[in-house]
Every structure is written in structure tokens, then in C-alpha cells.
Amino acid sequence: MFEPVIAPSGTLLGLLQRGRGDGTLHALAAPRAAALTALNQCVLHDPRHDWQVENRSLYYARLFLDLGGGLEDIEAHLFGPGDDPDADETRTGLALSVLGHLASYGRDDALALLRGYAATGANWAWALDELALRDDDAGLRSLAGAVLGRFPATREGDAALAAAVRDAFEPRPWRLWAEDRRVSVGGRVRAARESGSFDRWQRQMRPTGPRPDWSVQSVFDWAQRGADGGSALHVPAARCLGAVAGPDDRPLIVETARSGPDGARCAALHYLAEAGDPAVLDLVETAVADSSRTVADAAVAAFERMCGEAAVDRARGWVHRPDALGASAAGVLACRGGGQDEELVLGALRETVRADGPDAPLLWALADGAGRLGIGCAAPVLRHIYRETSSSQLRGRTARALAATDPSFATGFAVECLWDCEETTREVAALHAETRDARVAERLRRLAADPAEEAEVQTAVRSRIVPQSPPF
Known part of the structure; x- marks a missing residue:
């Protein structure tokens, strides 16, 4: 998948790509043709850096409904010459998910496109999963012949069919097809389900993963071979060391963490960090200065797993380092530091934005820390991150931090967050948005009545809606 190109945050396209609530509000106020052009650009060219953790499909589907948009561009994208079986499934995944939500809102044209693509498209399994949640039994049964026709009645075809049935995210279509009386449909699917279940049982009973022998040195040798x-x-x-190591093995483990070969040294550092060994912090500091990037990265990761006060105290001394250990120390203070660490966390937050921009991975922990510690002076930096980041997950964390640090949040960003693409962000907005704003009251009522909305959001919404007194 190509790295997405994100437009500036002040443009309509940039707002929609980020999934911001202001994107919907600006699109509804913009000329309809321009809004639909920007919307289709987002749906056909997935703007997310990580589609597995960022939501956009419901956000875009709702905007399609509000704009009364047609699906011609999506149809051309799905059924065009670029629909290559060898292409990354994310080329069409977002468009198929948007169609799924539109189908759940009663758009029959979206349902028809999903059925057609499940029958003929390269990413048919994704379309079938969408239909499994929205289509009726008759519609799913009508696809049996087209889907099974992808698997020839050969040994290789039957094996591929068994794998498809076994790995299906939504099993409902396969269960329906297994009930079909035709041997070419029901018989094949039942045989595939039995074969898949047997394969799964074999993998569980005969694990093939690597396993070390039962001694400390054997574990080190195994890690080094890897x-x-x-x-x-x-x-x-x-x-494994946690299971086999005893008190008498500590000298060997400490020495390996200090000067062993890379694989064994990394294992020793992680073990000592998990055990909270008093020598591990000095060993981590030494390892970070090592010429081996593998050892340095493992040392930083081991430090981040430590939860004791000794690690937090050492982080206060490391936070000013201009390397990965300094960044890790800032994250530790943000997650586990106390009130005395507010200035250190605030300084790290400002420096990270200045040096690495609003999408730096460290900002996830620092934004959480600013909110957890209630650092009011962090609000201007958090507002900048909120506006500029292309990560909807980071924006949601920043919104939670703003709710704890920015007195203007309830009448500012919280209002637009009610239209945000992330359900956790909408939940924060539902809890904090100022209800005297007419837009807020109307949006809360709409979210409460929307069957596609997440239960947590609706619970937060209903906690803000005051029941009307019955007339007398």
C-alpha cells in the first residue's frame, strides 16, 4: 500500500482525509459538486496510515447520505481494470466498507454493488463479509454459484476452498450454503468445513513453532540462533527464562546482558527488566550506547516494560537525552510519572512537536500524559496537534487530553468531535459538548437514534439528554 498524501488541514480535502468533524460540517456548507469530489477522493484513495486501527467508513457513508451522493465513481473504481487479484486488498477495502454501511442505511444501489463485486471482483471475500452483516438469506444464497465457481473441483481447488471457509471473517454465508441440497454447493461447502476443522485441529495438536531446550544457556543459544x-x-x-531461571543463574544472565552476543543479550535484558532486577537500569543505559542497533532498540523496549518507581526515577534523569532512550523516558513519565513531572512532560511534548511534527509516535503517550496530569499549559500544543495530525487515533487521544486541560473544549473542539470518524472521540464529545449550542442538541438526538452508532457513544449521548416533562 502506498503512503497516503494528505492535503493541508485547512482544506476541505484535508479535513475529510483526517476524518475530522469539521470535514463533515464544511462539506455540507460547500458546493455539493466540490464536496462529492473530495469525498470520492477519500473513499477511492484510502487516506489512513493504518487502516486496521483508524475508522473512516461510517464517517464517509454518513456524509454520502447527507449529500445524497451517487455511487458511480465507486462502481468505476471497483469494476475497473485496476481490480487485479494480485493487488493489495486495501485498494478496495474502504470503498466496500462504505458500501456496507450505506446498505445498512437502506441504499439498495450499494447492496447491488456489493453483490456484483462479491460475484466477480478480486477482493470478493471482503465484499462477502460486508454482505454477511447486511444482506438477507435469499441474496446470500444467490451468490453461492459465483463464489464456489472460483474454486475448481480439483484437489488444489478444494484445498483453497477449505482455506477460504476456515479463514472467513463472517461465517454466515458459508453456513447458509452448507444447507443447500445440491451436491455442487452444499456438499462442497460441508466437505470444506470438515477439512478446515481437521486442519485446525492438526495445527493445535502438533505445534510446529521453535522451542528451546530446558536450561538458561539453551534459551540463550535459541535466541541467538533466531x-x-x-x-x-x-x-x-x-x-522462557522466567520459567527456567533460578537464583543461581543470575550471574550468567547479568553477564550475558552486559556483553553477550546480540540475540542472547536482548533476551537477558528483557528478562531482567521483567524481573525488576536492580542492575538492569545500568545495563540498559550501557546497551543503548552499544554500536548494535538491535541491542539498543531491545534495551529501550525492555525499559518501557518496567513499571516500578526505580524506572520512573531513572526516567527523570534520562528525559533530556536526545536519543531513543530520552524519548522512551518521556513516555514513561507521561504514563507513570507524578505531579512533579509536569514540566518534564510538557517540555517533551513541545520539543517532540517542534522536532518531529504532529504525527510523531511519541505524541500518543505524551498527549495521554498531559491529560492524565492535567497540564493546563499544554492546551495550546494539544490544539495544534488536534488540528494538524493525520492520525484520527492520535486526534482522539488529544481530544481526551483537551477535555482535561482546556476550559474552552466544551464550546470548541468538542462540538465538531460529535461528527468525528472515531467512535471514542464522539463519545468524549458527547460527554463534554455544550448542549446550549443548537447544533449539539440536534446532533445528540441524531446519534441517539442512529442504529449504526456504537453502544458506548449512545450511552454517553443519553446521559446528556434531559427527558422532557410530560404535558399536563
């Missing part, structure tokens, strides 16, 4: 072969096994090796 490193030599390009596999990072130090985290599972550390867990």
Missing part, C-alpha cells in the same frame, strides 16, 4: 537467522526471538526467550 537472531543469526533474522528472527527476533528475544521476547519469547525472556518468557
Whole structure:
């Protein structure tokens, strides 16, 4: 998947790509043709950096409904020459998810497109999952022949069919087809389900993963063999050390963490960090200065897993370092520091935005920390992150931090957050938005009545809606 190109945050396209509530509000106020052009650009060219954790489909589907948009561009995208079976499924995944939501809102044209694509499209399995949630039994049964026709009645075809049935995200279509009396449909699907269940049972009964022998040195040797072969096994090796290591093994483990080969050294560092060994913090500091990037990264990761006060106290001394350990220390203080660490967290927040921009990974922890510690002076920086970040997940964390630090949040960003693409952000907005704003009251009523809205959002919405007194 290509890295998305995100338009500036002050443009309609940039707002919609980010999934901001202001994107919907600006689109509804813009000329309809321009709004639909920007909307289709987002749906056909997924703007998310990580589609597995960021939501956009319901957000775009709702805007399609509000604009009364047609689906011609989506149809051309799905059924055009670019629909290659070897292409990344994310080329069409967002468009199919938007169609699924539109179908749930009663758009028959969206349902027809999903059925057609499930029958002929390259990413048919995704379309079938969408239909499994929205289509009726008759519609799903009508697709049996087209879907099963993708798998020839050969040994290879039957194996591929068994894998498809076994790995299906939504099993409902396959269950319906298994009830079909035709041997070419029901018989094949039942056989595929049995074969898939047997394959799963075999994998569970005969695990094929690597396993070390039962001693500390054997675990170190196993971790090193993995490193030599390009596999990072130090985290599972550390867990194995937790099972086999005794008090007498500590000198060997500490020495390995200080000067052992890379794979074994990483495993030893993680084990000592998990155990809270008093020597591990000095060993981490030494390892970060090592010429091996693998060891340095493992040392930082091991430090981040430590929860004790000793790690927090050491983080106060490391937070000013201009390296990965300094960034990790800032994250530790944000997550586990106390009131005395407010200035350190605020300084790290400002420096991270200045040096790395509004999408820096460290900002996730720092935004949480600013909200947890209630750092009021952080509000201007948090507002900048909210506006500029292209990550809807980071924007949601920033909104929660603003709710705790910015007195203007209830009448400002909280209002637009009611239209945000992330349900957790809409939940924060529902809890804080000023209800004297006419837009807020209307939006809360709409969210409360929308069957596609998440239960947590509707619970928050209903906590703000005051029941009307019965007339007398």
C-alpha cells in the first residue's frame, strides 16, 4: 500500500482525509459538486496510515447520505481494470466498507454493488463479509454459484476452498450454503468445513513453532540462533527464562546482558527488566550506547516494560537525552510519572512537536500524559496537534487530553468531535459538548437514534439528554 498524501488541514480535502468533524460540517456548507469530489477522493484513495486501527467508513457513508451522493465513481473504481487479484486488498477495502454501511442505511444501489463485486471482483471475500452483516438469506444464497465457481473441483481447488471457509471473517454465508441440497454447493461447502476443522485441529495438536531446550544457556543459544537467522526471538526467550531461571543463574544472565552476543543479550535484558532486577537500569543505559542497533532498540523496549518507581526515577534523569532512550523516558513519565513531572512532560511534548511534527509516535503517550496530569499549559500544543495530525487515533487521544486541560473544549473542539470518524472521540464529545449550542442538541438526538452508532457513544449521548416533562 502506498503512503497516503494528505492535503493541508485547512482544506476541505484535508479535513475529510483526517476524518475530522469539521470535514463533515464544511462539506455540507460547500458546493455539493466540490464536496462529492473530495469525498470520492477519500473513499477511492484510502487516506489512513493504518487502516486496521483508524475508522473512516461510517464517517464517509454518513456524509454520502447527507449529500445524497451517487455511487458511480465507486462502481468505476471497483469494476475497473485496476481490480487485479494480485493487488493489495486495501485498494478496495474502504470503498466496500462504505458500501456496507450505506446498505445498512437502506441504499439498495450499494447492496447491488456489493453483490456484483462479491460475484466477480478480486477482493470478493471482503465484499462477502460486508454482505454477511447486511444482506438477507435469499441474496446470500444467490451468490453461492459465483463464489464456489472460483474454486475448481480439483484437489488444489478444494484445498483453497477449505482455506477460504476456515479463514472467513463472517461465517454466515458459508453456513447458509452448507444447507443447500445440491451436491455442487452444499456438499462442497460441508466437505470444506470438515477439512478446515481437521486442519485446525492438526495445527493445535502438533505445534510446529521453535522451542528451546530446558536450561538458561539453551534459551540463550535459541535466541541467538533466531537472531543469526533474522528472527527476533528475544521476547519469547525472556518468557522462557522466567520459567527456567533460578537464583543461581543470575550471574550468567547479568553477564550475558552486559556483553553477550546480540540475540542472547536482548533476551537477558528483557528478562531482567521483567524481573525488576536492580542492575538492569545500568545495563540498559550501557546497551543503548552499544554500536548494535538491535541491542539498543531491545534495551529501550525492555525499559518501557518496567513499571516500578526505580524506572520512573531513572526516567527523570534520562528525559533530556536526545536519543531513543530520552524519548522512551518521556513516555514513561507521561504514563507513570507524578505531579512533579509536569514540566518534564510538557517540555517533551513541545520539543517532540517542534522536532518531529504532529504525527510523531511519541505524541500518543505524551498527549495521554498531559491529560492524565492535567497540564493546563499544554492546551495550546494539544490544539495544534488536534488540528494538524493525520492520525484520527492520535486526534482522539488529544481530544481526551483537551477535555482535561482546556476550559474552552466544551464550546470548541468538542462540538465538531460529535461528527468525528472515531467512535471514542464522539463519545468524549458527547460527554463534554455544550448542549446550549443548537447544533449539539440536534446532533445528540441524531446519534441517539442512529442504529449504526456504537453502544458506548449512545450511552454517553443519553446521559446528556434531559427527558422532557410530560404535558399536563
